[in-house]
Amino acid sequence: xTTTLIHSxxxxxxxxxxxxxxxxxxxxxxxxxxxxxxxxxxxxxxxxASGLFIxxxxxxxxxxxxxxxxxxxxxxxxxxRAAAAGGFTTVFAMPNTNPTCDSPLxxxxxxxxxRQARAARVIPIGSxxxxxxxxxxxxYSALQAAGVGALSDDGxxxxxxxxxxxxxxxxxxxxxxxxxxxxDLSLTGAGVMHEGVISLRLGVSGIPRQAESLIVARxxxxxxxxxxxxxxxxxxxxESIEAIRHWKSRGAPITAEVSPxxxxxxxxxxxxxxxxxxxxPPLCEESDRQALIKALEDGTIDCIATDHAPxxxxxxxxxxxxxxxxxxxxxxxxxxxxxxxxxxxxxxxxFLVEKLTIAPARVVxxxxxxxxxxxxxxxxxxxxxxxxxxxxxxxxxxxxxSTNTPWLGAQFRAQAAGVFVDGRLVHASETFANRIAKxxxxxxxxx
Amino acid sequence: MTVATPQHLSVxxxxxxxxxxxxxxxxxxxxxxRIKQACxxxxxxxxxxxxxxxxxxxxxxxxxxxxxxxxxxxxxGVDVVNFEAPSSSLTKGESLIDTVRTIDAxxxxxxxxxxxxxxxxxxxxxHARAAILNAGDGAHEHPTQSLLDCFTIREAVGAIEGxxxxxxxxLLYSRVARSNVFAFTKLGANVTIFGPPALAPGSFRTLGVTxxxxxxxxxxxxxxxxxxxxxxERQADGLAxxxxxxxxxxxxxxxxxxFTAPGAILMxxxxxxxxxxxxxxxxxxxxxxxxxQVENGVFVRMAVLKLxxxxxx
Numbered sequence: 001x002t003t004t005l006i007h008s009x010x011x012x013x014x015x016x017x018x019x020x021x022x023x024x025x026x027x028x029x030x031x032x033x034x035x036x037x038x039x040x041x042x043x044x045x046x047x048x049a050s051g052l053f054i055x056x057x058x059x060x061x062x063x064x065x066x067x068x069x070x071x072x073x074x075x076x077x078x079x080x081r082a083a084a085a086g087g088f089t090t091v092f093a094m095p096n097t098n099p100t101c102d103s104p105l106x107x108x109x110x111x112x113x114x115r116q117a118r119a120a121r122v123i124p125i126g127s128x129x130x131x132x133x134x135x136x137x138x139x140y141s142a143l144q145a146a147g148v149g150a151l152s153d154d155g156x157x158x159x160x161x162x163x164x165x166x167x168x169x170x171x172x173x174x175x176x177x178x179x180x181x182x183x184d185l186s187l188t189g190a191g192v193m194h195e196g197v198i199s200l201r202l203g204v205s206g207i208p209r210q211a212e213s214l215i216v217a218r219x220x221x222x223x224x225x226x227x228x229x230x231x232x233x234x235x236x237x238x239e240s241i242e243a244i245r246h247w248k249s250r251g252a253p254i255t256a257e258v259s260p261x262x263x264x265x266x267x268x269x270x271x272x273x274x275x276x277x278x279x280x281p282p283l284c285e286e287s288d289r290q291a292l293i294k295a296l297e298d299g300t301i302d303c304i305a306t307d308h309a310p311x312x313x314x315x316x317x318x319x320x321x322x323x324x325x326x327x328x329x330x331x332x333x334x335x336x337x338x339x340x341x342x343x344x345x346x347x348x349x350x351f352l353v354e355k356l357t358i359a360p361a362r363v364v365x366x367x368x369x370x371x372x373x374x375x376x377x378x379x380x381x382x383x384x385x386x387x388x389x390x391x392x393x394x395x396x397x398x399x400x401x402s403t404n405t406p407w408l409g410a411q412f413r414a415q416a417a418g419v420f421v422d423g424r425l426v427h428a429s430e431t432f433a434n435r436i437a438k439x440x441x442x443x444x445x446x447x
Numbered sequence: 448m449t450v451a452t453p454q455h456l457s458v459x460x461x462x463x464x465x466x467x468x469x470x471x472x473x474x475x476x477x478x479x480x481r482i483k484q485a486c487x488x489x490x491x492x493x494x495x496x497x498x499x500x501x502x503x504x505x506x507x508x509x510x511x512x513x514x515x516x517x518x519x520x521x522x523x524g525v526d527v528v529n530f531e532a533p534s535s536s537l538t539k540g541e542s543l544i545d546t547v548r549t550i551d552a553x554x555x556x557x558x559x560x561x562x563x564x565x566x567x568x569x570x571x572x573x574h575a576r577a578a579i580l581n582a583g584d585g586a587h588e589h590p591t592q593s594l595l596d597c598f599t600i601r602e603a604v605g606a607i608e609g610x611x612x613x614x615x616x617x618l619l620y621s622r623v624a625r626s627n628v629f630a631f632t633k634l635g636a637n638v639t640i641f642g643p644p645a646l647a648p649g650s651f652r653t654l655g656v657t658x659x660x661x662x663x664x665x666x667x668x669x670x671x672x673x674x675x676x677x678x679x680e681r682q683a684d685g686l687a688x689x690x691x692x693x694x695x696x697x698x699x700x701x702x703x704x705x706f707t708a709p710g711a712i713l714m715x716x717x718x719x720x721x722x723x724x725x726x727x728x729x730x731x732x733x734x735x736x737x738x739x740q741v742e743n744g745v746f747v748r749m750a751v752l753k754l755x756x757x758x759x760x
Contacts, residue, residue, distance in 0.1 A: 197653045201465065203565040203587030203625055273566030317544060319564035321585070 002044045003027050004423055009049030009384060013056055014354035015373035024054060026380040029422040033376060048439060049384050052417050056357040056372050057089025057381030061364050062179065062233055062257060062305035065122065067113065069098025073402045074310035076110060080119035082399040084427035086330035087416030088120050089381035090371065095127040096155040102127040102138045104146035111147050119426045123149040128167050128178060134159050140170050150364050152179035154233060157215055159185065164219060168228025177229040177364055182215035192321050194267040194282040204320060212281050213239035220247030223254055231363050232256040234307050236281035238291040245300050255363045257305040258292050260333045264340045269406060275316045275323035276406045279309065296355065303359035306333045310402035328405040331398060335412035380423035387414045389431055456758040460579035461751055462568045463588040464629040472597065472630060478750035479598050493524035496756055501557040502550055503529045506543065509561055511717065512582050516559045519748035543567060544574055551575040557752065578755045586620045592716055593626035595747040597634065599740050603712045604670050608635035613665045615697055616675030616724055617646040617687065623716045624675055628654050641665035642697060645686040662697060666706040674699060674715045674724045690723045700726040712736045
């Protein structure tokens, strides 16, 4: 039983409309109290958060940690550390590993590995169908009992509409959400990037918007029909937004996410055949990007999720058509969006924090357990943000096993300074680590 | 060849027409004219680029382009080494980079690259010190083909500026089409395209060309008719019509040729599918400059090699 005090920071917790200088008292891994000047309360550990913002730990409901099977590009350990360095305290791991997370065994092993990592908490996602084959449904109740936080066949669609209908019916009964990768593979074909002016100029096969939007519309209809909770992953274009808007207005239980890269980049980024800008769904056009920003602002899209997708340098070091789809997301999500939207004044810090904390928690029903909020009694998952320490993203700063990010070399001013999971410090930036060391020295000296 | 080139090229490798300025293109065409003239006078140019080595690095088969580069290089006194590695027998991409790094370590002056992936020439450039000449990358570009086409048009029609050029056939999967659309529009031609809707889509309008609604409309008043073959090897099934259907809808015969402007020329990058995109007997018609294109290819490639050396310190 230990008590920790984080003092002198500014608390930003959109779930409670909080934005004020406050101290936080953590007792036994949970938040005990929030209030002004709590330093007189008895405590064993102290963290000085002056000049920093204190927010609920970020939650990423869409990530690929590659273990088991893809350990050359990421492991649960490296992924959980990279997540923490990005300010995330909880990340959901997609089941497209090898073997697939379609059994309680793999789900439990992910949870075990997560505990060993002592970084961000990793929650496994169970697959909708066995082996992501789109045919036989997995045992949802067994997966739920083993600790999966959601269901998904991400990386692939459930192509068969009837199978999707049955999956939604079953998931509805268990109150599980299906995280839906919407893609009509027949329209994707050999496509490599968004079908538009750039793909035409580059002579690269395109993927039309409809490859995504047709399945969004189809699954929206199935969600309305079954009452099954559907969450549209990585929405990329204006047509999908319109389909989501339509089915939401009809009362279907749908939510949606957008990735940092779709908010910040367009297909122009591929003009030099950069394989680190190749992902699914592909980066679309500026009009799509603007529509995504508005959709997040008006609530059509509910939250931000990274779709962190590590691929080894070797596999990305090739021609655009041969490279795998996907880019890193954990360590650039907050800094890049902060730079792109908060610095120019389009979004408040509170809005961005909301979309990274309570909003994703609601999608996966974690809010009922107090996640995404700094409320007394909930787990002390806390992120301290430093908004004024310029830094450059180099390969050396990347804690993932892969370096496939279009932001290599980019300059940022915001970063996670300190990250606490269950009240334990799991990540400290260089500046914050120095501050902690200095405080200890003074303390020891005083003794 | 005593006339000095007034200005260096703005590029140090030839990857794409899209990267070139109008000045670059015109400089290459002017140099080509000088070289062709010199060759016509039997001038010996073999001392032009002494102690230089060119490697033909072909990951995709092509006899004519490789031969054309080889002859062009030899005429300038450049040593030529040929390396053919069909991409099917190699792991894509990774071996491209490995191969390029290995060969570049032997310090050739030129790497002529052909590869089945769009953007391959860009990758090669980022891993090599040698001057890169893109001899065709996927469906992206084939710049020397376009330059020889521009030269041929200038010779046969006069100016490219203001000329009406109709490109007929599979543009979507054609690197020749892309390079030519960029070159012709840069130089001020009026370009009209037509073909099967999946292969000559309306999106080409964004590149500054007119997409015709009929073959007749495309050919109407054209000074140049540029025919492309169907790139069956690059596309998904079902996009291209069968040969007989293609000939009926898009093939050029004498009747259709009559829609063009007086003195119009007929071009094709080869190899020609006789009696599909063009009636066989039209190949020997006075309007056909298809053989001249092949001939000019050598001069254009000589010009590019020479100018790239001059552009590199």
